[in-house]
Amino acid sequence: MTPDLTPITLLAQAAAADAARDIAYLLAAFCFIFGIKRLRSPKTARAGNALASVGMALAILATLLHADPGALPLALGAVVLGSGIGAVLALRVQMTQMPQMVALFNGFGGLASVLVVTGEWAQARTAGETLAGAVLLMVGLSALIGCVTFSGSIVAAGKLHGAISGAPVRLPAQIALNIAGVVVALALVVVLAGWAGPGWALALLVPIALALGVALTVPIGGADMPVMVSLLNSYSGLAAAATGFVVDYNLALIVSGALVGASGLILTAIMCKAMNRSLANVLFAGVGTADSTGAAGTTAEGRAVKSADPEDLAIMLDAARRVMIVPGYGMAVAQAQHAVRELADVLTARGVTVMYGVHPVAGRMPGHMNVLLAEADVPYEQLLDLEQANAEIETCDVALVIGANDVVNPAARHDATSPIFGMPIIDVDKAGACFVLKRSLGAGYAGVQNELFFADRTLMVFGDAKQTLQKTLAALKEL
Amino acid sequence: MNEILVMSLFVFALAITVGYELIQKVPQTLHTPLMSGSNAISGITIVGGLALATLAAGGDAEGGLSPAARWLALAAIVFAMINVVGGFLVTDRMLRMFTRK
Numbered sequence: 001m002t003p004d005l006t007p008i009t010l011l012a013q014a015a016a017a018d019a020a021r022d023i024a025y026l027l028a029a030f031c032f033i034f035g036i037k038r039l040r041s042p043k044t045a046r047a048g049n050a051l052a053s054v055g056m057a058l059a060i061l062a063t064l065l066h067a068d069p070g071a072l073p074l075a076l077g078a079v080v081l082g083s084g085i086g087a088v089l090a091l092r093v094q095m096t097q098m099p100q101m102v103a104l105f106n107g108f109g110g111l112a113s114v115l116v117v118t119g120e121w122a123q124a125r126t127a128g129e130t131l132a133g134a135v136l137l138m139v140g141l142s143a144l145i146g147c148v149t150f151s152g153s154i155v156a157a158g159k160l161h162g163a164i165s166g167a168p169v170r171l172p173a174q175i176a177l178n179i180a181g182v183v184v185a186l187a188l189v190v191v192l193a194g195w196a197g198p199g200w201a202l203a204l205l206v207p208i209a210l211a212l213g214v215a216l217t218v219p220i221g222g223a224d225m226p227v228m229v230s231l232l233n234s235y236s237g238l239a240a241a242a243t244g245f246v247v248d249y250n251l252a253l254i255v256s257g258a259l260v261g262a263s264g265l266i267l268t269a270i271m272c273k274a275m276n277r278s279l280a281n282v283l284f285a286g287v288g289t290a291d292s293t294g295a296a297g298t299t300a301e302g303r304a305v306k307s308a309d310p311e312d313l314a315i316m317l318d319a320a321r322r323v324m325i326v327p328g329y330g331m332a333v334a335q336a337q338h339a340v341r342e343l344a345d346v347l348t349a350r351g352v353t354v355m356y357g358v359h360p361v362a363g364r365m366p367g368h369m370n371v372l373l374a375e376a377d378v379p380y381e382q383l384l385d386l387e388q389a390n391a392e393i394e395t396c397d398v399a400l401v402i403g404a405n406d407v408v409n410p411a412a413r414h415d416a417t418s419p420i421f422g423m424p425i426i427d428v429d430k431a432g433a434c435f436v437l438k439r440s441l442g443a444g445y446a447g448v449q450n451e452l453f454f455a456d457r458t459l460m461v462f463g464d465a466k467q468t469l470q471k472t473l474a475a476l477k478e479l
Numbered sequence: 480m481n482e483i484l485v486m487s488l489f490v491f492a493l494a495i496t497v498g499y500e501l502i503q504k505v506p507q508t509l510h511t512p513l514m515s516g517s518n519a520i521s522g523i524t525i526v527g528g529l530a531l532a533t534l535a536a537g538g539d540a541e542g543g544l545s546p547a548a549r550w551l552a553l554a555a556i557v558f559a560m561i562n563v564v565g566g567f568l569v570t571d572r573m574l575r576m577f578t579r580k
Contacts, residue, residue, distance in 0.1 A: 028523075029494075032520050033497060033501065035516075035520075036498075036501050036502065036505075036513075036516070036517065036520075037501055039505045039509050039512065039513050039516065040504050040505060040506070041506075042508060042509060042574070042577040042578055043578065045512060045574045045577065045578075046571065046574040046575060046577075046578055048516075049512070049516050049567060049570045049571055049574055050571070052519070052520055052567070053519070053563075053567040056519070056520070056522070056525075056563055056567070059523060059525075059526050060525060060526065060529065063526050063529045063530050063533075064529065064533065066530065066533065067529070067533030068534060068535040070535065071532060071533045071534065071535065071544070071549075074532065074549075074553060075529055075532040075533050075552075075553065075556060078528075078532070078553045078554075078556035078560070079525075079529075079556055079560050081557050081560070082556060082557040082558065082559065082560025082561045082563075083560045083561075083563075083564040085557070085560075085561050085565075086560060086561040086562070086563065086564035086565030086566075086568065087564050087565070087568055089561070089565050090564070090565040090566075090568035090569040090572065091568060091572075093569060095573075095576075098511065098515075098569070098573070101515075101565075101569060102511070102514055102515045102518060102569070105515070105518055105561065105562045105565050105566050106518050106521075106562075108522075108558040108559070108561050108562045109518060109521045109522050109524065109558075109559065109562040111555075111558045112522065112524045112525070112528060112555045112556075112558040112559035112562065113524045113527075113555075115528065115551045115552070115554050115555035115558065116524050116527040116528050116531065116551075116552065116555045118551050119528075119531050119547075119548040119549075119551030119552045119555065120527075120531060120548070122545060122547045122548045122551060123531065123534075123544060123545055123548035125545075126545035126547070126548065127545075134481075134484050229514070230514065233514050233517065233518060233521075236518065237517070237520075237521045239521075239524075240521045240522075240523055240524050241491060243527050244487070245484075245487060246527070247526070247527040247530060247531070248530075249483050249484070249486075249487045250526060250527065250530075251487065251490055252523055252526055253523050253524065253526060253527060254487055254490055254491050254494065255490060255491075255494040256494075256520050256521065256523040257491075257521060257523070258490075258491050258492075258494030258495045258498055259494055259497070259498040259501075259517065259520060260498075260517045260518070260520055260521040261495065261498070262494075262495045262496075262497075262498030262499045263498055263502045263513060263514070263517040264514075264517070266499065266502045266503060267502075267510060267514060270507075270510075358507065358508075360507055360510075365510075365511055365514065366507075366510035366511060366513075366514060367507060367508060367509060367510030367512070367513070367514070368511060370509070370510070370511065371511045371512075374508075374573070374576040374577045375576050377576075380508050380577055383508055385506075385507050
């Protein structure tokens with residue numbers, strides 16, 4: 001039978017292919033929504049992530065239904081190349097490097113949005129078409145947000161990786177410069193939309209938006225990174241949604257972009273609330289030092305700290321009934337999560353109840369500590385959030401602070417002059433005794449000395465957290 | 480034209496609302512996988528790159544895909560796929576750790 005190639009049949013086939021593609025996009029959106037829904041519990045989360053990836057595969061296959069056969073080999077080559085690079089990066093990265101990996105992927109997502117809308121713009125230009133004003137507006141917004149996401153994420157990843165200094169960099173007239181940058185960029189977006197998309201406007205917008213991303217991220221100190229990473233995550237979603245308006249009002253892009261945008265915004269709000277600071281304050285105050293655990297020993301003005309040996313810690317832990325471990329960025333730096341778990345195992349075997357108090361902004365990204373503890377096989381049921389931890393802390397005989405600083409500083413409760421006043425903290429000073437594992441008497445990210453270190457019931461154990469824990473473990477086994 | 484714009488904005492607003500409701504219920508423990516997983520979802524721009532890159536090539540009377548647009552789209556595909564595959568895989572690696580016994 002020869003194929004029927006009459007115009008009417010071809011039209012009907014094209015319409016059927018369109019419908020099939022659109023239904024596949026709808027299914028993909030459902031997969032994303034129900035995939036995220038399953039992230040409510042660690043038990044179902046893995047299946048949820050798998051469901052979302054099935055949705056993505058569906059969307060990709062449906063798009064290929066319309067592919068011109070001649071253009072397919074190059075496009076598939078690009079798919080294979082990107083997939084290969086992504087897989088290698090994802091399988092090789094260590095858990096402690098996860099913050100910079102997430103930031104880097106996020107940046108690539110933003111860059112992809114910019115490339116797509118620029119390509120669509122170039123294509124319309126070649127074909128001699130003028131895109132509608134609303135579409136051009138979205139070209140501009142996607143290019144702006146996508147470029148800020150890209151350069152901002154690269155700077156964030158560089159800071160998190162230690163490739164560039166984690167310290168906040170204050171440029172002269174920084175706020176004024178940033179505001180001017182935003183105003184000029186928005187003006188260019190308006191010109192793009194209102195004057196039929198002139199090339200010079202797009203050519204100016206891209207470098208200005210890239211510079212803006214750098215300027216917005218450079219002033220963010222290490223401890224404020226969870227906020228910035230969440231915000232950039234949100235931007236990548238918004239860029240994808242704006243791109244959806246450009247790519248023939250593609251609802252798969254619009255829905256997915258909106259989901260990611262909402263996700264990032266909620267995480268940003270949670271992180272800000274956990275620090276009792278406004279987003280504007282985090283973005284522009286330039287608070288912080290390079291590394292809250294690494295700052296050189298600022299000696300406290302004449303105040304004495306009590307220090308203890310790992311052996312003393314072992315004796316106290318052995319005598320305790322309930323112990324709360326409070327981890328911070330220092331645990332990640334020392335890669336001490338496995339040593340923590342070993343110590344907890346030995347204590348549990350001796351009849352001690354061990355729990356973990358995890359502050360929302362401990363570490364460098366939302367949920368950072370939880371991932372590291374999960375890597376060390378700590379059951380997630382033992383991980384308490386801020387409220388749960390504070391409800392339990394007074395029943396604990398020992399609080400063991402590992403590389404955390406500002407999130408346990410009691411000054412946040414009562415010292416109105418402290419930069420971190422009002423920030424909710426884990427009240428480790430209310431435990432029977434508090435041991436702080438730290439390299440030095442360094443100040444926290446806000447540059448404030450931690451009064452916890454000088455409290456009556458606090459004992460400092462100086463040294464590398466991992467080595468201290470291993471010594472404690474050895475001492476414990478000899479008791 | 481205006482109709483489809485308004486409809487798309489409507490869908491966008493609804494999706495933001497759904498996202499807001501869904502994500503508020505994600506526990507702190509899973510915030511990192513949430514971020515890397517949603518990050519992978521934002522790689523959905525792959526669809527835009529693919530649709531553009533697989534238009535018929537130019538040269539005939541009707542125009543067709545310009546070389547500049549093609550290369551931009553191909554670059555978009557590479558970066559979006561890094562985001563998609565990398566994002567889903569690291570998320571899976573993390574979530575596996577949360578569920579193993």
